[in-house]
Amino acid sequence: MLKNMIIGAAAFAVAGSVFASTPSFAEDTLYIPSLSYRTGPFAGAGTPIANGFADYFTMLNERDGGIGGAKIVLEECETAYNAQKGVECYEATKGNGALAYNPYSTGITLQLIPKAPVDKIPVLSMGYGLSAAAVGEKFPWTFNYPASYWSQMSSILQYIDANGGIKGKKIGFIYLDVGYGKEPIPLLEKLAPEMGFEWVGFPVGVKEMQAQGATWLNVRKERPDWMIAWSFGAMTPTAIKEAAKIRFPMDKFIGNWWSGAHADLEPVGAPGKGYKAANFSGVGVDFPALQDVIKHVVDAGKSQAEKDDVGKVNYNRGLFNAVIMAEAVRAAQKATGKKGITGEDMRLGLETFVLDEARLKEVGLEGFTAPISGSCKDHEGSGSIFIQQWDGSNWGRISDLIPPMTEVVKPLLADAADKYVSEQSGWQTQTCG
Amino acid sequence: MFYRETGQFKASYKTDSAKFPIFQDKLFIWFYIIIGFLVIPFFGSEFFLGAIMIPFLVFTLASIGLNILTGYTGQISLGTGAFMGVGAYACYKLTLAFPDVNILIFIFVSGFFSAIVGVFFGLPSLRIKGFYLVVTTLAAQFFLEWAFIRIPWLYNYNDSGAIEVPQREAFGVIVTGAQASAEVRYLVVLAVVVIMTWFASNLISGRIGRQWMMIRDMDIAAELMGVRPLYAKLSAFAVSSFYCGVAGALMVFLWLGAAEVESFDYNHSFEILFMVILGGLGSLLGCFLGAAVIWILPVIIRDWLPPLVDALTPFTITSSAADLVSDIIIGVMIVVFLIMEPLGLARLWSIIKQKLRVWPFPY
Numbered sequence: 001m002l003k004n005m006i007i008g009a010a011a012f013a014v015a016g017s018v019f020a021s022t023p024s025f026a027e028d029t030l031y032i033p034s035l036s037y038r039t040g041p042f043a044g045a046g047t048p049i050a051n052g053f054a055d056y057f058t059m060l061n062e063r064d065g066g067i068g069g070a071k072i073v074l075e076e077c078e079t080a081y082n083a084q085k086g087v088e089c090y091e092a093t094k095g096n097g098a099l100a101y102n103p104y105s106t107g108i109t110l111q112l113i114p115k116a117p118v119d120k121i122p123v124l125s126m127g128y129g130l131s132a133a134a135v136g137e138k139f140p141w142t143f144n145y146p147a148s149y150w151s152q153m154s155s156i157l158q159y160i161d162a163n164g165g166i167k168g169k170k171i172g173f174i175y176l177d178v179g180y181g182k183e184p185i186p187l188l189e190k191l192a193p194e195m196g197f198e199w200v201g202f203p204v205g206v207k208e209m210q211a212q213g214a215t216w217l218n219v220r221k222e223r224p225d226w227m228i229a230w231s232f233g234a235m236t237p238t239a240i241k242e243a244a245k246i247r248f249p250m251d252k253f254i255g256n257w258w259s260g261a262h263a264d265l266e267p268v269g270a271p272g273k274g275y276k277a278a279n280f281s282g283v284g285v286d287f288p289a290l291q292d293v294i295k296h297v298v299d300a301g302k303s304q305a306e307k308d309d310v311g312k313v314n315y316n317r318g319l320f321n322a323v324i325m326a327e328a329v330r331a332a333q334k335a336t337g338k339k340g341i342t343g344e345d346m347r348l349g350l351e352t353f354v355l356d357e358a359r360l361k362e363v364g365l366e367g368f369t370a371p372i373s374g375s376c377k378d379h380e381g382s383g384s385i386f387i388q389q390w391d392g393s394n395w396g397r398i399s400d401l402i403p404p405m406t407e408v409v410k411p412l413l414a415d416a417a418d419k420y421v422s423e424q425s426g427w428q429t430q431t432c433g
Numbered sequence: 434m435f436y437r438e439t440g441q442f443k444a445s446y447k448t449d450s451a452k453f454p455i456f457q458d459k460l461f462i463w464f465y466i467i468i469g470f471l472v473i474p475f476f477g478s479e480f481f482l483g484a485i486m487i488p489f490l491v492f493t494l495a496s497i498g499l500n501i502l503t504g505y506t507g508q509i510s511l512g513t514g515a516f517m518g519v520g521a522y523a524c525y526k527l528t529l530a531f532p533d534v535n536i537l538i539f540i541f542v543s544g545f546f547s548a549i550v551g552v553f554f555g556l557p558s559l560r561i562k563g564f565y566l567v568v569t570t571l572a573a574q575f576f577l578e579w580a581f582i583r584i585p586w587l588y589n590y591n592d593s594g595a596i597e598v599p600q601r602e603a604f605g606v607i608v609t610g611a612q613a614s615a616e617v618r619y620l621v622v623l624a625v626v627v628i629m630t631w632f633a634s635n636l637i638s639g640r641i642g643r644q645w646m647m648i649r650d651m652d653i654a655a656e657l658m659g660v661r662p663l664y665a666k667l668s669a670f671a672v673s674s675f676y677c678g679v680a681g682a683l684m685v686f687l688w689l690g691a692a693e694v695e696s697f698d699y700n701h702s703f704e705i706l707f708m709v710i711l712g713g714l715g716s717l718l719g720c721f722l723g724a725a726v727i728w729i730l731p732v733i734i735r736d737w738l739p740p741l742v743d744a745l746t747p748f749t750i751t752s753s754a755a756d757l758v759s760d761i762i763i764g765v766m767i768v769v770f771l772i773m774e775p776l777g778l779a780r781l782w783s784i785i786k787q788k789l790r791v792w793p794f795p796y
Contacts, residue, residue, distance in 0.1 A: 038751070110595045
């Protein structure tokens, strides 16, 4: 009996402490929450992303003492790629003075977009989330640098056009049958008549990710000239293995940037040789910034990553995400003259940072990515991507930067943004000068 | 001692058949209601209300729904998540079509849509039982998930396939959307859960509930005594789905704010089934206890274990490790309870209560 009461008392004590106010950080620190997914179905992608994101900030802390004299406090909160846990993480961390959220999940992003203007914390969904968020006037608090899914799809189609022509060709589009996978369909529908190609969709349900036999029988029947994949997690290696099984030419198979990481191709190995994928962040460790990360963080034992993982696609993407955050912080510090900034300042920073060729060279990432700069109107940036190819054991870049078909994508983005805003009453927009 | 009943005499049938015949129980209920309505909203932080209490209450309501079907009527179902989805999508379409109608009305009305779908998928229960019925309800789960993806009309042709909750008011107060305060959302959810729990408890102890339990205990005997299985089983499916539908609408509109199909997948059906098992089959109190353990305990572990370990030991523990620890603890608890106390936490509580009654002189 006594034992029960003690346990009860302990439970009350824990419950009581939940009421207690959240810890607040000192004035001149920069608090950045990291919604990671090191567990769950997509941990294979989530772990290197979280590592790259954390390691760059640790490197800045170690090498430069933070950004502009303010230390970066990074707090990880595990979401397991689950939207409900993501919202919980958001509620748990936002009170600490969070500068911005990088949800790394379309589901969580969609839930945070309406909350961002109310809590005055911007959302940076780097290369995922809602494509329409690229329209800065309609979405003042949401950013999807460096490119939206629609821009990416238009670049991939241009790559196909430049490599053998697209007119009269049949393009198979295999996609994860959730919001993420279906996102580029409006663009395909729009561009098919304009560019003169035919497209066939092959949806793959989340439960069938690893059982795509039937889907690829259909692919064989349809005989597409090219295949484009909008897959994620275990779906990608399965798709490539099935493609190899039906002897689909690998160099005519292009994945988007979430379908082209080391974690996706390593389980496939040599049979995946020739498979291509879009990407917006450089591969490898031959950049001064990455050498600094290895020197100050990985070799010093301050990273959760293995040394071999540094430089891989998803690690570098997480790092690139951190670079954009850091540049936005710098811009915000410069604009406000404060060391420790707020979410509102960060929003300004995300709209004004400049990451041009010269600045890329300064931060040690020359040739890593297309130059981007923040703007009020355009929350997507340049949107240029490049194509990389799997050589059986590693990725190699094979194309120049391919800018998106802005004239086609922009009106679609504007329409989608209008539609989103019209469904929300009292949505806050902004006018850009 | 604490539950001394000495001197509590019943002088009428009404008092004898009261829901809480013991004075102390009545006192407890009022105590919890006052705490829930008057203390928590004023002293709870936004995190406590938004990330702990609201989900807890939503899951409680869904557990009550499943418990009516599984605990009281003996029909096992794995379609809870999908029935919640029906409620959520119905509420979304209704409020887009009639933006000026009080959102609370639509939250209740969406339950009826869920009830209709539930009855439809409950039809096979007249012929099949047990495991076979599980498969049919699982089919409902998969079919509805498929429908939520493939019928763009349901999510209003949104490019990302998600439903985004618009801002809506009830009685001049903003209840849904990002502008709604956590206190308001919490009070609305709490009120709905209290009213529906009260309704369920009356339903269960009345004629319909007794029929359900007769079907559960022995359907042939029940039939011989005049219970019509058709009405009993289908009414259980209808009421159960109604509760799940309302819970789903509350989940999306007052908790998450946006939802993809992922939010209604079979994992949620399992999660709610675990709540019912851990809390106690055939007990309303069990629904509250089960939802509390399965939702609140992991939140506390995830948020408090890393700083606690950091402060008390030389080790550090990452957020993802804490997440795994909470999964392990919940998994072990489910196994232990299935072995040691299949009737769950509610049964444990009633044992404690019995002991308190005779304390300090056990017999």
